[in-house]
Amino acid sequence: MNTVTYRYEQLERFCRDVFIHLGFSSEEAGQITDVLLLADLYGITSHGMHRLIRYRNSIRRGSVKIDAKPEVVFETPVSAVIDGHDGIGQLVGVFATKMAIEKARRTGIAFVTVRNSTHYGIAGYYTKMACDEGLIGISSTNTEALMVHTHSRQPLLGTNPIAVAAPAEPYPFWFDAATTVVPRGKLEVYNKLDKPLKEDWAVDENGSVCTDASHVLNCIINEVHLGGILPVGGSTEEMGSHKGYGYAMIAEMMTAITSGGLTSNHHRERQQGQGSGTCHAFIVIDPAIFGDAQAMKGRLSALLEELRSAQRADENVPIYTHGEKEQICYAERMRNGIPLNISTVAEMKSIAEELGMDVTAYLGEVDVSQARLFSYEKKRE
């Protein structure tokens, strides 16, 4: 694979400075960078530097508002509804999570829901914030409509990830997954690698299964609004398509329905310069509401260990628990650096050049002539 490897510190400085150049304060830029680079450190390539160009695009066309401040529009001791006012999702998400943590510390459970936000990165960043404080974290977001629900050919639901984290030893349970069989970012990565998609990942404009990444991505950004990604469980009820569709609906209810924001199928109606209409949910539970929090952590740790040491189907293929691969990847990448696809590096170069940054000082001398570029811009009225 055609990659360039950078040290974490190098990418941290680059990414923070990009966001400062884009208009954020140093503290804000650091916070946004922390969310994006956790994805790359965890090996979630689709949500790290790979996505930088789309954040830049959103900011440039004014759909992400630099100066927006989240506003609490409704509140009870166990809940809040926040209007993100089209601010960047990472800042809205951290604000909302801190509020959910504070409330959960007082009442035991808190459910904070957000409307009018924008893409917030990996859902698991926010659950990790809660988990790092010994609490159970749950987060979800809706997205632009990309999921073609069971027996439909029209994408109306988002990829709608659901993330859950809970304290355990030697590392937490940390689950973060799109309710589509794969996230959009995976199609983009396959497109960059020029690899065919797997069967039952996506459908074309006729609702037929399609393995051409670029065709499906074009379906997604075209005006026809037909074709897209299948739910986990694929295209048939026999394999549980209606289950993935159901989990996506649960995400939609946790986010847009509770907050009064836009459901995924209405994100497209937003005009140039308006925010994406993204909605999020942040639920925090203090394990002490079930008694001894330490004992609970012990029980979860024991179960995770039993799962990891189960008899393998194939002796050579290890069994993981959720969050384990990410922990391993994190340690390895902090030690040896973060490999980035050459096309991602090309995008980063073009962003830095446009912002008048000294590209070579940040990224070194790299040859990006092998990059496969793709326009992520959606045509908008």
Place this chain on the structure above:
Amino acid sequence: MNTVTYRYEQLERFCRDVFIHLGFSSEEAGQITDVLLLADLYGITSHGMHRLIRYRNSIRRGSVKIDAKPEVVFETPVSAVIDGHDGIGQLVGVFATKMAIEKARRTGIAFVTVRNSTHYGIAGYYTKMACDEGLIGISSTNTEALMVHTHSRQPLLGTNPIAVAAPAEPYPFWFDAATTVVPRGKLEVYNKLDKPLKEDWAVDENGSVCTDASHVLNCIINEVHLGGILPVGGSTEEMGSHKGYGYAMIAEMMTAITSGGLTSNHHRERQQGQGSGTCHAFIVIDPAIFGDAQAMKGRLSALLEELRSAQRADENVPIYTHGEKEQICYAERMRNGIPLNISTVAEMKSIAEELGMDVTAYLGEVDVSQARLFSYEKKRE
């Protein structure tokens, strides 16, 4: 298909009287029957009369205690931990749900968790109880270990259904699904019908995909404890196996980890005469914690209508929202009766005969010579 159709009232009287003969009060028997027959009315064949023989077996061997009363062992304004003392799951479940509803009315959200219960029927019965009162209901249960998690050949997690219901017009969002690609009951039904399983539903003792229902069911009840049902997403991470495995873990955390009960992989250690160790969760949310509950119901109803009227992949295959098929089936079966597989009727006859009930008075004259009987008894030490 070889079926006999009964009116709801006829089955209601039969089932209630079976539980009265088994030792429950008339009120308790009515409550248990209400849970079981909602499954048959909703078309969830695996959880209605089909399962009666297994409840009878559990009661007969003393693993379900007739006289058990649920006990609250820990409590906060937003939570409770209940010990079911091996009582029948339906009675424990209704007790816990009523408590969660009461708490949610006061605080906005309540999370009631249960240990030492037994099989409680469809999870969606309890979410419907909350939903019928205008609240959001969530329920989950662990089960005996049947799910072979990703890359394992040893079943350590349960089929662990997660159910969510929320008020909407013309009918609620009502989602209830095992986190395995199919529930155990589906294998039993396929076995009764002598049909091969679908690829990527189950694996044998070697961890290889297996389509022989009876072989997989024998793996499940045998002492080897290898082989079982795959998570939603099947056997490979590419198709999202780790997602179904993750949802099953979320169910395990909501139920056993919070309540301090047995995780699914330890249910088997229970001795003859001990309960199954089943754990449940009941979460109730008052939509008023997000503002106007009526507006929220309107938003959800609108989204569901948009999903139903989406462009179809195949003009002849309708698109459903969750709970819609069940509503249609309910109305149809209340009008035209409930069809039962002849093998299920044979099991019902044998139970009634054993209890000294007048079988013909309850079930009429039926020929069950075509029945395919299967022993559901697990060998226990």
